[in-house]
Amino acid sequence: MDILNLSIPSIFSLSAILSVVGALLALVTGRSEGLSKGLASVFGILASCAMLGVGVGSLLGSASLISIPTPFAFASFSLLFNPLAGLLLVVINLLAILAWIYGTSYLAEYKGKGIGPIGFFMNLFVVSMNFVVTVDNAFWFLVFFELMSLSSYFLVIIEQDEKSTKGGFLYLIMAHVGFMMIMIAFFIMAGITGSFEFEVFRNTPFVPAIASVIFLLTFLGFGCKAGMVPFHSWLPQAHPAAPSHVSALMSGGMIKIGVFGIVKIGLDVLAASGCELWWGILVLTIGAISSVLGVAYALAEHDIKRLLAYHSVENIGIILLGVGIGFIGIALEQPLIAALGLMAGMYHLLNHAVFKALLFLGAGAVLYSTHTRDMEKMGGLIRAMPVTAMCFLLGSLAISAIPPLNGFVSEWFTYQALFDAAFRGDAVIQLFAGFAAVSLALTGALAVTCFVKAYGVTFLGASRSDAARKAKEVPAPMKLSMVVLAFVCVLLGVGAPLVAPLMQTVASTTLAVGPVAVAHNTLVVNPEMGSIISTPLLAVLLIGLILVPLLIRMVFARGGVDSTKEPWACGYQHEAGMSMIATSFGADVQMFMRPLYRLRSVVSHQATRLVVLFERATKGAEAAETQGIQDDRYLADSTGAFVDWLGHQAKKIEGGNYRVYLVYIVVALLVFLSMSVLAY
Amino acid sequence: MIEILIACVQTLLLVALTPLVSGVGRFMRAKMHTRKGPPILQDYYDLAKLFKRQDIHTKDSSFVHRLMPPLFLGTMLVLALGMPMLTRLSPVPFLADVILIIYLLALPRFFFALSAIDSGSSYAGVGGIRELMVGVLVEPSMMLALFVAALSAGSTNVGVMGATIGSLSVAHPVTIIIVGFAFALACYVELGKLPYDLAEAEQELQEGPLSEYSGPSLAMVKMAMSLKQILVVSWFIAIFLPFGSAVELTVVALAIGLVVYLVKLALIFFICSVFENAVSRVRFKLLGRQTWAVFGIAVFGFVFWILGI
Numbered sequence: 001m002d003i004l005n006l007s008i009p010s011i012f013s014l015s016a017i018l019s020v021v022g023a024l025l026a027l028v029t030g031r032s033e034g035l036s037k038g039l040a041s042v043f044g045i046l047a048s049c050a051m052l053g054v055g056v057g058s059l060l061g062s063a064s065l066i067s068i069p070t071p072f073a074f075a076s077f078s079l080l081f082n083p084l085a086g087l088l089l090v091v092i093n094l095l096a097i098l099a100w101i102y103g104t105s106y107l108a109e110y111k112g113k114g115i116g117p118i119g120f121f122m123n124l125f126v127v128s129m130n131f132v133v134t135v136d137n138a139f140w141f142l143v144f145f146e147l148m149s150l151s152s153y154f155l156v157i158i159e160q161d162e163k164s165t166k167g168g169f170l171y172l173i174m175a176h177v178g179f180m181m182i183m184i185a186f187f188i189m190a191g192i193t194g195s196f197e198f199e200v201f202r203n204t205p206f207v208p209a210i211a212s213v214i215f216l217l218t219f220l221g222f223g224c225k226a227g228m229v230p231f232h233s234w235l236p237q238a239h240p241a242a243p244s245h246v247s248a249l250m251s252g253g254m255i256k257i258g259v260f261g262i263v264k265i266g267l268d269v270l271a272a273s274g275c276e277l278w279w280g281i282l283v284l285t286i287g288a289i290s291s292v293l294g295v296a297y298a299l300a301e302h303d304i305k306r307l308l309a310y311h312s313v314e315n316i317g318i319i320l321l322g323v324g325i326g327f328i329g330i331a332l333e334q335p336l337i338a339a340l341g342l343m344a345g346m347y348h349l350l351n352h353a354v355f356k357a358l359l360f361l362g363a364g365a366v367l368y369s370t371h372t373r374d375m376e377k378m379g380g381l382i383r384a385m386p387v388t389a390m391c392f393l394l395g396s397l398a399i400s401a402i403p404p405l406n407g408f409v410s411e412w413f414t415y416q417a418l419f420d421a422a423f424r425g426d427a428v429i430q431l432f433a434g435f436a437a438v439s440l441a442l443t444g445a446l447a448v449t450c451f452v453k454a455y456g457v458t459f460l461g462a463s464r465s466d467a468a469r470k471a472k473e474v475p476a477p478m479k480l481s482m483v484v485l486a487f488v489c490v491l492l493g494v495g496a497p498l499v500a501p502l503m504q505t506v507a508s509t510t511l512a513v514g515p516v517a518v519a520h521n522t523l524v525v526n527p528e529m530g531s532i533i534s535t536p537l538l539a540v541l542l543i544g545l546i547l548v549p550l551l552i553r554m555v556f557a558r559g560g561v562d563s564t565k566e567p568w569a570c571g572y573q574h575e576a577g578m579s580m581i582a583t584s585f586g587a588d589v590q591m592f593m594r595p596l597y598r599l600r601s602v603v604s605h606q607a608t609r610l611v612v613l614f615e616r617a618t619k620g621a622e623a624a625e626t627q628g629i630q631d632d633r634y635l636a637d638s639t640g641a642f643v644d645w646l647g648h649q650a651k652k653i654e655g656g657n658y659r660v661y662l663v664y665i666v667v668a669l670l671v672f673l674s675m676s677v678l679a680y
Numbered sequence: 681m682i683e684i685l686i687a688c689v690q691t692l693l694l695v696a697l698t699p700l701v702s703g704v705g706r707f708m709r710a711k712m713h714t715r716k717g718p719p720i721l722q723d724y725y726d727l728a729k730l731f732k733r734q735d736i737h738t739k740d741s742s743f744v745h746r747l748m749p750p751l752f753l754g755t756m757l758v759l760a761l762g763m764p765m766l767t768r769l770s771p772v773p774f775l776a777d778v779i780l781i782i783y784l785l786a787l788p789r790f791f792f793a794l795s796a797i798d799s800g801s802s803y804a805g806v807g808g809i810r811e812l813m814v815g816v817l818v819e820p821s822m823m824l825a826l827f828v829a830a831l832s833a834g835s836t837n838v839g840v841m842g843a844t845i846g847s848l849s850v851a852h853p854v855t856i857i858i859v860g861f862a863f864a865l866a867c868y869v870e871l872g873k874l875p876y877d878l879a880e881a882e883q884e885l886q887e888g889p890l891s892e893y894s895g896p897s898l899a900m901v902k903m904a905m906s907l908k909q910i911l912v913v914s915w916f917i918a919i920f921l922p923f924g925s926a927v928e929l930t931v932v933a934l935a936i937g938l939v940v941y942l943v944k945l946a947l948i949f950f951i952c953s954v955f956e957n958a959v960s961r962v963r964f965k966l967l968g969r970q971t972w973a974v975f976g977i978a979v980f981g982f983v984f985w986i987l988g989i
Binding site: 380382383389397400401402403408411412416419422423427430431434437438440441442444445446448449451452455456457459460461462523526530531532533534538541542545546547548549550553556557558559560561562563564565566567568569570574584588589591592 | 732733734736738739742757774775787798800801816840891985986
């Protein structure tokens, strides 16, 4: 284990260097798109493979903290490798490897739109995520958090059309609203402790009122990044705009960093300050609301990527249910319940990353073949794209929490944690746990409806457009990525007795409580109530008992099979226009759940108002700047000159439009750095 | 070992008896309509005849349409293995978790609705959506009722819940009666009977997805749907009316358990049948309102439980 711990930081640095080199090479060779794509992918894959190793090592090993001094006295470069960071590293880099592989074919769609910058920003995006989950210093955390937001922002607006820039702008604003809240929280802690080190925060008991303010700010701030209700409005606009493999990485990886932040600050960094009961209840309630609203809005969509983006809101809600029980368990001083709740959340985090990435890649494959995201124009794609269709079906079953796949296992643990909390808690907790369990049940039923719609309308029935009729199966690299993810979905479900103890380790080490027995041989166990299920045995029984009737029908049915007929359609003349379309599904649900949809127009109205407000503010700032006094002008001029110079330098390398992006990133980082130095 | 034997025997028994139960239901409806009606064994003849017919699938349909009937039937068989019927405790405990059962019921529902879209027929599609909507409207009530029952019993295992309730040692008997009532109503909606559904009539109702099935596939779906009705009723019996089932695994106790189980099953199907034939169909839109009422009852039980009554 010593050798493992020693080598982790060096592999980590190697991977970071590979990413940065890959990013720069992609930029330099941007003119020849094939070379740029190849270099970015090779370096990206190598970097992520190395980081995957670091992740597995951290997940299985014990926590290790490394501190490297930097020129800034207040911000030494601390890296913490613990199981929680390890889980996130595994999730991010597994998805990154598959996204890179997928991208080698998928990027053909983006010829002439800037493949160089995509390679550059994607490398930067992955490495900044890797740093965010490992750095243990508030200052560097903020730096990399901002870098992550910015690099993903540029990936969202890569298409440069009106929709993507609008979606990207909303994303940028929400990311910075969140960023501001997190920054304030960190500065409060830094102000009190006189340090930016999380390790110092960790050992400082804050006054309950201060701790509550810090929790609230970080919960809301990270909630913006996670896309929980009411900060969800950017997801359905930003995720569909990005290239599909980037959507997979954002929806599968990046929004999880929001959850990671909530867990890390609330349950780890603030551990010495104790935990108030209402924190957990707040997390639980927001989780329940997010899950129901997310899936309800998803049902009303007929753009396949927007539908998936809304499902991210739903699943973040489910993850927060588990995390909320984690908070409640700590507040109640019931370590077993806390560990079980957090474990359910972390398990669902992993599962959602896998099946959502799979579904986004599947949606990308459909987009690649049909050039439309509108499900009404699809249909019957299973004939042309059997591999994509099978993978998407597995992903749909997994996200609908159908046993024995992975989504079910983590939702089962979430239910068990809710039951446990209600079993041990008082009336208030019983009330909220009951509410959460009902929300989760409603979410499950709606998710089934939604994915029957998404899968059925896209892949089954008759093709409804020429594009769908001419669709072809996607190239091998894209298929490979999807098949791997589908396989992982099955593995995480059927292999639950092996995966659950790992997730339990993540939870119990984060909470610093004793280990909990969540698995026994082939069984998955809730130790508090003694409930058991067994996904491997269930899988065997299901396959066996489905095969029996299947074989009986094959062997004993003597009538023969005919699959050439038009639908009977109750005797009417069948027409293609009669078949089901996506809108038919939304209509019934909207009829039964009208109030939920009314709520949305109120919420999204607020988000639009925020954007308008921001636009006015920037206009006002512009106006003020031109009327500024001499001192200000000096500052503005020198910054402007610097930007010009930087732009000029960038132009020398390559005359692409990404030089503007580069300047954006550098300027934003500089502004931020100077701000935090001044504030300190 | 004996548990595995019991699981297999009860599953086979159920499969053998299912057409009889649906046949008796048809017979009773005919009598209440003052018609002569089919013989009680008619459903056996139907299944045998269907099995000899040609298996027709529409030209646009895929493997989903072919896979659904065996999948539906297979999933019901898995549920039958774990459901406590003759015994108080489940013969296969890891299959008897209430949350697993709720989600396992969603597996055939998923494919049932999917096959409806797959057929390309709009009637089938409408029926498929309605089937899904029933799930959406019923599951929250079911979950809340089971939430209260499970916490009162201290377990989410059907067998253990039944054992606690059956031993009359539950802390809040009034609460259990209320949530049991809510659960019974939710189960009734799941059965797909009037006034919400008429499984063998109108095409846009539950029968809808079946309209494009024929021959052996249709036989299997019909079989699976009847099996599901019996299983849902057994589920209710196992949790809320476990009285009389075999606590110890002796031959005498099991024999008594079998007889008592069949009597309970017959009684409940009789009540359902009488109720079904006494009401007229309600419009689908009203289903939402009535399931809210069921949910209200469950909430009532939930509040009682929190207050500790």
